[in-house]
Amino acid sequence: MTPTSLAIPLTGLPFPRSEYERRQQKVLDTVASAGLDALVVTARGHLRYLTGYDGNGAYFAPFPLILVPGRQPTYVVREYDEQAVRSYSCIDEIVTYTHKNDFAKVCADVLRQHGLQGERIGFELGCWSLAPADVSALQTQLPDLKIADASRLVSSVAAVKSERELKVMRDAMRMTDLAMRTFQSSLREGVTELEMAGTMAAAIEAEAGKAGGEIGMAPATILFGxxxxxxxxxxxxxxxxxxxxxxxxxxxxxxxxxxGLVRCAVLGRHPETESLHALAEEVIEALVAAIKPGVSAGAVDAAGREVLKRSGRQGVFRQRTGYQTGINWTERGDLSLEPGAEDILKTGMTLHMPNILCSENGYLFGTSAHVLVTERGAEILSDTPRTLYRA
Known part of the structure; x- marks a missing residue:
């Protein structure tokens, strides 16, 4: 915990400070390799990964974390949120602004103090939480600033998980598996989608209470008929x-x-969706077999599409094959399994591959695999079978 958090109950860091320092140094090493003089992190998932604070106050204006080789990181945040940032983050050097229009001037002042006003700085231009107007305002304050797109820099580091992160993810997966088992055992004629959601949430809440209440469930997509x-x-x-x-x-x-996981079921028989599911299972088997260190994300994607091609039903698949997981897996710029993707898989990466297929009549049906890349290939993190559940 940070010193200021000790006086406030239920605050502090979920991981030791050393874990965040390790992450920051990995990012700084990548900053140097990219030929950048500094990095301005604004994506909320990346902020949480590097500091512990979830960035919830950043809806007002960006909360940039400024990383400079050889310096302590600086957090520029709204004054209203300062205590929360100090209580939930590992960052000691915090500079505040009060109103939205103050953001650019205050952030520019910090960059000047670091001697960066004319240097090449990476910004997360392709991520959420940074608007073109924010970048324009900073450029007005610092006309000589050289702005480079570093949208994928933090995500390339965060894609590889530490043992501490994997422990947390395994704990969460046990709860996801519990939700799946609850879904399957509670499926009966007449139960509504909302009733099912409530039953799963209650099961998770009861189990999470035994673990200190640290685990929660995101809003689920539950659809019938x-x-x-x-x-x-x-x-x-x-x-x-x-x-x-x-x-x-x-x-x-x-x-x-x-x-996360995707699982489907049929109450009785439904040949159209059963056929989709059988094909999705074949695709997942091919994807899992293709995963190993040193393979490109595009090659894994191609392995799944080859199964679809052989089936003659390529048109049933209409999205990317998968994506890296961890904190805020919806962040733009994260590693993606899609055609032509050149990212190379590394040991310690975690990936979710939802193979959801669309029938001629519009049904969306399929299954998924959530995996850890190991030296031997893909380790399946879930205990719930990928096969179709029939009730």
């Missing part, structure tokens, strides 16, 4: 009937590390 045609649909008061499909995408999280 014709509503399985809705991508990312929210659960409603809609019941499942006999011979209808059921779709679930859910993930538990611990300290911000989300570990």
């Amino acid at each position: 014709e509503r399985t045609k809705l991508a990312h649909g929210s659960p409603m008061q809609h019941p499942i009937r006999r011979n209808e499909p059921a779709f679930l995408e859910v993930g538990a999280s611990k300290h911000g590390y989300m570990v």
